Structures are given as structure tokens and as C-alpha cells.
Amino acid sequence: MGRNATKVVRDFFWGVAMAEPRAFISFDIDNNSDEKVLFAGQAWHSKTPFSHEDWSAKEPMAQSQWEALVKAKINKTHLMIVLVGKHMSSATGVVKEIAMAKDQNVPYFGVYVGGADSTSTLPTGLARNRTISWTWDGVANAVTQMMGEGKNKK
Secondary structure, X not given: OXXXXXXXXXXXXXXXXXXXXXXXXXXXXXXXXXXHHHHHHHHHHOOOOOEEOOOOOOOOOOHHHHHHHHHHHHHOXXXXXXXEOOOHHHOHHHHHHHHHHHHOOOOEEEEEOOOOXXXXXXXXXXXXXXXXXXXXXXXXXXXXXXXXXHHHOO
């Protein structure tokens, strides 16, 4: 079975099999595209408990069209992972994606990338205590936490 196929994993909270959680990855396209590629690529090869697809817009489009497209994509996921780089104060798209996730009850957390750390500016809507260093164990733990929050709450 390929990585893109739905894998069945054991949900230890409820003791039933479920589809692997689907994640939307939010990032600053102007400053953290390389980190997004690295994060997504390493996620495929790690033992992370989530799947993702490249849902980035492939071509320029009107703002309203982009917002409708992204909102629909976020709604199809279980959680959002925000890649937090050093220039988040200029990442207006990330702020909009966080607001969309919040409006749709999609839980989210941040991961520091590109040299960002606990002193870096966070995008509006992302709490410092929900932003972690980039370790796969940390990401796995955060995904597990997100599966008990928001629209995933049973």
C-alpha cells in the first residue's frame, strides 16, 4: 500500500480503528517554502501519525477564490500544522488560515522552522504554548493531542 493510500491505525483513546488523521500544513510561502518541502518530505518518511497532501495553490488566483479553496481544504482535515518561521509578522495568508481553522473547529498547533524559536513572533491566533520545536516525537504527541480536540472530540 502506498503512502498516499489511507492507512488504518489504532486509535488508543477509543480503542477503535480509524483512518490516519489528515493534516493541513500552513506556512509562509514567501519565506518558508524550503522548510515546508523538508517538513512534508520528512513526514512521509517518518513514523508520524498523520497524512497530508500538497494543497498549495498552484497558480495565482483572486483573493476570494483562494479563501474559498483554502477554507474547503482545511474543512477536509482533522488538524492544521502551522510552520512558524522568523518572518511570521508578514505572513497574512497564515493568519487567515489560522482564522479559518478556528472558525471550522479544526485544532491546530505550530512547529518552529527556519531558525525560529520561542522568541520569534507568532502569527495572530497561534498561542506560544501550542508551538513546539521540530522533533518528530513532539509532532506525533501534538497530533495525538489534536485528535482529542475541536471537531475531533468524541
